[in-house]
Each structure stands twice: as C-alpha cells, then as structure tokens.
Amino acid sequence: MKDFIRLDDTDNVVTVTRALEAGVEIEGARTASLVPRGHKVAVRAIARGEPVRKYAQIIGYAACDIAPGEHVHTHNLEFRNVAAEYDFATDLRPVAMVPEERRDTFMGFRRAGGRVGTRNYIAILTSVNCSATAARMIASAFGPEELARYPNVDGVVAFVHGTGCGMAGDGDGFEALQRVMWGYARHPNHAGVLMVGLGCEMNQIDWLLEAYGLERGPLFQTMNIQDVAGLRRTVEMGVEKVRAMLPLANEARRQPCPASELTVALQCGGSDAWSGITANPALGHACDLLVAQGGTGVLAETPEIYGAEHLLTRRAVDRAVGEKLVSLIRWWEDYTRRNNGSMDNNPSPGNKKGGLTTILEKSLGAAAKGGTTPLIGVYKYGEPVTARGFVFMDSPGYDPVSVTGQIASGCNLVVFTTGRGSAFGSKPAPCIKVATNTEMYQRMTEDMDINAGAMLTEGVSLEEKGREIYEMILRVASGERSKSEAQGLGDYEFVPWQIGATM
C-alpha cells in the first residue's frame, strides 16, 4: 500500500493512507509528527494566509506558516466562508471529445422514438399505495418458468410506494411524484407498462396521461381497482394484460449503440473517509470518459454538494445553468428551515476524526463523482435529462429517493460508491457498486462490483480505476449482470421523494 494519495497535481497537501509516524518521507518531505490515517500532510511550504489545495480546489487557508511534512487539520487550516457570490462559467475545461467514428459502443435496446434501454422489463406502476398489493400480486404471478419462454425480457417488476394520496394536488410534492410516474412510464428500460390505481386517489392516472400526453396501447395499459370492482379481478385482469405484453416485449433485440446513449446516475451512499479519495474521484474519471464519448453523467444529492456549489457554478456552461443550481440551493435552505432543520453539512466529529477538516472538503468529496467536465444542465427531481454531458439533478442524498429520481430522469444505469457497505440495487436501471476501501470490498465481495480501495492498497491510479468503472458500465449496459442484479435487488428500492405534508 502506498503511504499517501495525491488527488491533483496542483494540490499542496496529500492524504495519508495509513497512520504515519514522524519522519516518514512523503514527496521529499518528512512527516513532522504522527499523522492519523486519512488525514492531510503538507508537501510544500504554505505561508500563513495562503490557500490549501486538495482536489485542485481551495479547501481553506493556512492559519499559520505550514512547513512541508506538517499535519494539516483544524489546528492550522481555517475555512473562510465564501461570500454568497457566485461566478458562472469561469472554470470551463474543454472536453477532448472522441471523434464519432472512434466511439465506443454497447449492446442496447433501441426503442421507437430513438431512446436506448439497457434492460428490457415490463413494469407495473402504481399511482398510490392503495394499489400496491394488486401490483405485487400481478408481478408475482409471473414465475421463472413462464418468463423462461421470453428470454429477451428481463422480468416483470412492480414499482410500489407509500404515497399518492393524502397529499396536496399541486405544488412541489405533487409535481415531483408526477415526474417520477411519467419518467418510469416512459423509461427506455421498459418494454411495456401497466399502471394500476385505486380510483379515488389524488394522484389520478388519467390526469397524468393527459398532462404528459401518454397514450394507451398494447404496451401501455392502465386500470383502476374501483373500475374493475375489486382486488381479485384487478389482479386477474392485470395478469392478462401483462401476459399479452410478454411476446411483444420479447421481440426486442440488443443492437450496437454508441456510448453516447448512456445516461449514468452518479450516486454514493454509506460514505466513509475514503469515499472522496478513491471511489468518488474514480467514478468522476469514468464520468469524464463517458462525457468524451458524448454520454451523460447525472450528479445529484443536493444537500451533499452544499458548500461546494460555487465550484459547480464556475463549471456551469453558462449563467442560466449556474443560476438554476443556485436556485436549488436556495430552495433547499427554505425546505430544511420550514421543516425545522438546516443545511448544515459541516464535518461531524466522526468526519473530522477521519481527516475531513472543512465543509468544502467534505462536499468536494461527494462532488468528485461528477468529474471535471463542464456542467451543461441542471434539472428538477425526476425531470427528463435532455442534454448530453455532465449534468446535475436535484434530490435528497438518501439513496433510494435520489436514485428513483435519477432513473425517472432517464438514467439507464447507476454507479453507486460506498464505504460502509450498502446492499443497494435498482430496477429498471442496473446498479454497479464500487467499494471505497479494500477491507469492506473483501468483506462484502458478493455485493461489490469494483474495488476502488485498490487505489490505496495496490497503487492503482485514479485513471486506471476510472477506466475500469467505465468499461464495466459498457459491459453491464450490454447485459452483463452486476452483483446487485445477480442477487435480485431492485424490487423494493423505488421510493419517490415525498415533499410536503401528509394529510
């Protein structure tokens, strides 16, 4: 294992990968004292008041003169609150786009209308919890034997949830739920969709169809329990409808599609002190590779980038995109205040013990999943992502809620970094899980697809690990099953964001 990790050539601190005694050599300097695992060491002289750089970013300022080899933490690094003034489009690094004729491909399902799926599911969507059991019963009627007759169909999945009524019929919460419903209804990983409602719920299926211009057809059907007159008949009729969809869905075939058709959800959950050092930057590099192919990476989790949003506004392709991000931040400040909370994302005592000194450093670790290319779009929760490149979608950090929004926005694949170890999986978009540390990877080897901890324990470079993730994205998009898929995860992780009062 290397003793330390450097995150950018311009950094004047590095992070040590194990506790170092005094006197250990690091880039020509020698540690002046014991440095705990995950903490920072100065590798150049930093005069009092000079910026301390990590991730090529200013994470704070030297509170006193710091010599090479000195431990850098709360005792000598001070955070200065950035003025609430944002710069826009001042840090646009040009993307070296791969010429179209040399672009990578994957084997995807090209749908009518041109969008491309990475899986071929039949979805049963519910407008309200009151149709949850009906939807589950319909889906579970399709056993392995029957499904084996349709080898091109990945399964029949019920997406059930706890909301859809007892809510306001307009406003942020209602609109977010409608976007999720719509996004799943038209997701390219769905060959067919059956929407099941109760009938008297606030979240009316008919309103959705009308608002979004969805039209019923052989592969898009709807039904309400109250119209059908009861649970048993609803299930019977639903099973018939899905049964009629299966042969049609089975006609879909994978064909070569450019990597530009990939929209990848960038996600982290159960983070640890290594998330921002290994897995997140590696995923960021994979995102850069994808963007150079014309593909799309969707960063989310607004509360977790709080404090680093001014860096994203500088990466914003123009002022309008940057201001959209700022308005999300303002919305969140109001949302949390209204709910007697706050956006305080300062490093916790546990974070500090792990080596994170400032809020900016913490948020940079989360934002590192988004790589280095320009931010070309900012979207609401579950809003269709139409731009191609690196974009941001508003969401909570909470994994199932955030990923549900990313999938609704059109993500056809998810990459999920985790330090503590998460058993997350998603449908209809498959999920690749990246471990931040080797110890957890080895402990949870049946759940983790990729070990970014090897960047510490085996000296694998950021670029190598990023490419490994990128290549796995192409393989899983082409049909290779990720660990979470093989385990059968993804049926219970659909959780639309509930905003507002439950009445």
Next chain:
Amino acid sequence: MKDFIRLDDTDNVVTVTRALEAGVEIEGARTASLVPRGHKVAVRAIARGEPVRKYAQIIGYAACDIAPGEHVHTHNLEFRNVAAEYDFATDLRPVAMVPEERRDTFMGFRRAGGRVGTRNYIAILTSVNCSATAARMIASAFGPEELARYPNVDGVVAFVHGTGCGMAGDGDGFEALQRVMWGYARHPNHAGVLMVGLGCEMNQIDWLLEAYGLERGPLFQTMNIQDVAGLRRTVEMGVEKVRAMLPLANEARRQPCPASELTVALQCGGSDAWSGITANPALGHACDLLVAQGGTGVLAETPEIYGAEHLLTRRAVDRAVGEKLVSLIRWWEDYTRRNNGSMDNNPSPGNKKGGLTTILEKSLGAAAKGGTTPLIGVYKYGEPVTARGFVFMDSPGYDPVSVTGQIASGCNLVVFTTGRGSAFGSKPAPCIKVATNTEMYQRMTEDMDINAGAMLTEGVSLEEKGREIYEMILRVASGERSKSEAQGLGDYEFVPWQIGATM
C-alpha cells in the same frame, strides 16, 4: 329502501336516501321541492337563527325561517365559525358498562406481560429502506409447505418502508418513526420479531433498543447487513433466526379473553356521501358496544375531524385530555402552513353536490366512527394506547399511514369504512371492511365484509348494523379471516408517517 334516514332523535333535519320529488311525506311533513339524494330536509319548523341539528349536533343555523319539508342546504343554512374557545368535559354521557361477569369474550393469544393478540405472526422489521430487500427475501423463504408445519403461526411478514435515513436524528419525524418501530416490535400479534438494518442508517436499531429497553432473546433478534457482511449472508442468517422462532411461536394457543382486551382502529378511506350516514355511525355504535365491554376504540385522522374537534373536547373526560387534542390541532395548523398547505377541510363542490353543507357536517361524518362515549385519552402517532375506552390518536387521514400508526399504538384489529371501495388490508392486525352503500358492496363483494348500505336499502337500523360490526369484531379477533385477509392483503400497506425534510 326507506326514503330518508334520521341520525338522532333530537335532529330537526333528516337525510334523504334517494332523490325525492315535491310532495313526498317525511315524518308528517311533505317535501316542498325536489330534494337530491343525500341532501337534508327539515322535519320541524326552524325559525331564522335557530340551530340546525344533525348527528344531535349543531351543524349550522337557519338563515331564514325554514318550514317542515323544506330542503336545507347552502341556500338557507349558514355556518357560524365557532369562537376558538373550547369547552371541556361538558358533554360526558355515562357509559352503561356491562358487568364483568357478563362480558363477551373472544379467543385470543395472551402474551407474557398480559397483552392479548388476535393473530400470531413472526415479524421482520426494517430500520431503513436499505434493508428492505433483505427483509422481503427472508420472509419469502418461508413457503406454504414449511408454514403448514406450524399451524398456530399466521405467517412470516416483512414490514418494509421508504424511510429511516436521510432524515433528522431528532424531532417529530424521528420520534414518530421510533414509536412505530417500537410499537411493531412489541405488538401482541407478533410472537417473534427479527429487526434487520443496514448499519450506518440514522434510525439505528441499537438506539431504539436502548431508548425503549427492548431486550434480545430467542423471539426478539436483531441484525445489520454491514455486520453480517453482505446481503446473501444476511438473508441466510435471518432465515435461520426465523426458522428457530417458528416452533416457539407455534406453541401459542388461543384462549378465552374478555372483549376488554380488544383495541380497535376506527378508520375510513375512499369516503362518499353515505360514509357519515351509514357505515361511520354504525361503526360508532360498535365502538360504543366495545367500550361498554371495557374495550378500546381508537379514532384517528386529525385533518378529517378538523372543524368538529370542539365536540370531541366536550366529550373529553377532563381538561387535560381535551387540551391535548387542541394542541394536536394547533400542531397540524402549523405543519400544513409550513408545508405551503392549509387545514381547509371545507366541503368541496363534490361534497356539496352530495349534500354536505358545512365543514362541521363533513367532519362530524368522519368523527361518527368514534361513537358517543367519553374521550378518555389523546395519543401521539404510534404512541402506546394505555387507557381503555374511546381514545384519539393523531395521524394523517391517508389510510396506510394512519393505520400503521394505529397498529403501532397497539390496535389488534382494524375496522375500515369505505364508500368508493378500497382494497385495503393490514397486518399484523386484521382488517374488516364496511361498505357505506349497497351498490359498491355488491360490486366489490369479494373485498367487503359488511354492508352498511343495508341501512338505506333494507331499513336495517343503526343499532343492528353496529351490533353486526361488533359481533364480527369478536369473530375476526378469534381467528375468522376477514375478506382482506383471505385475499392476502397487508404486506405492502405498512407506511410510517414521514414528517420533515428528506435530506
């Protein structure tokens, strides 16, 4: 079918059960004009300014002199906002308690500690969505063949949900979730409990055990995916733990228990114009019968009794109980305002068309489920109900969220009235469904247990229908399966109330 229905002897209006032409005789008067179905007719002369009474309550005041036979609605009935002053304990009707030696019994499972269950389940509880799939996989490992060896066990049920992390670690939302977890962990319908978490979630299992003094044992086990090191092993180990519980749980036997051991959730969902006329008052009478036996009825759905709370404060056994209800109302006004909504529960155009004139009349229809006995306790969402008699528990009106709280508070049976037709069912407490109208009852006969519409179509009295409900409560409590149970509902209707921001 009778032409009209009288809800109380002291009422000066009755409700017509079908559209009546002018000239139809009603209690000696003759209708002065066409009266639409569900609307009110004066049966005595009501002078301008005099109160109009329905449900024995003042629902408004005559805006002009009203002659017997006149249609009473928005044109001649005015609502006067009650001063925001509450009377306490001024309307306490003495309960004719059935002497102990003559009390009814049912066949229940008496648990160590004395509480009584109506079912005998093994529960798999989850602290967070991140363990949802693990819990479902553990539960689904127990097929009908294996369970047939344990005839006294009603099943292995997974209770999964969308929250547990991405939330504040204190405050209303966190406390409500903890009460739900605790309430299900100690529910008398559970012979054994396995709690499954991820490990890094906000809603820590260990904190819950510590806060509530729960102790691990053969029939109460916990596990975290991160400790066990992965999904597959968690499922394997969980299956082993449950398998070890089954023979122990199977030792439970039903024995005669007094009806006073019943705590019945009073619930309505998918209401119609008849809910407040037929099913709700009939359920209210069943609640009165239960209370006379020393049993407990739990009214909930705070937004739906809004506007009638001053009647409940008058029924409050003392000022403290009444003031607790008032403080809930104040909390709700703040909760909805903070969420850009309001508690406005005025009759909608649809309500008015159906014959509901004032907010009070509407809320009285919902509150009618609570019968007429004194209100002896007011509880927070999911808080253990310790009093015996008629009580109120705070909750939204939304069915799965409200019933989840009622079950967490200790309800061992649910009675659910519905007009539009709901396919609701619950576990571990079985749910009896009461139709408000005969047309829906006949259409959804496989879902409805009782037809309160017979009060209109067959002239069955309130008392008769109330007794029918009460007797079915005793039978279902003793093991008879309700319609929703026979259909297998209750696995997907566990929805803890989410209060506060999702972060």
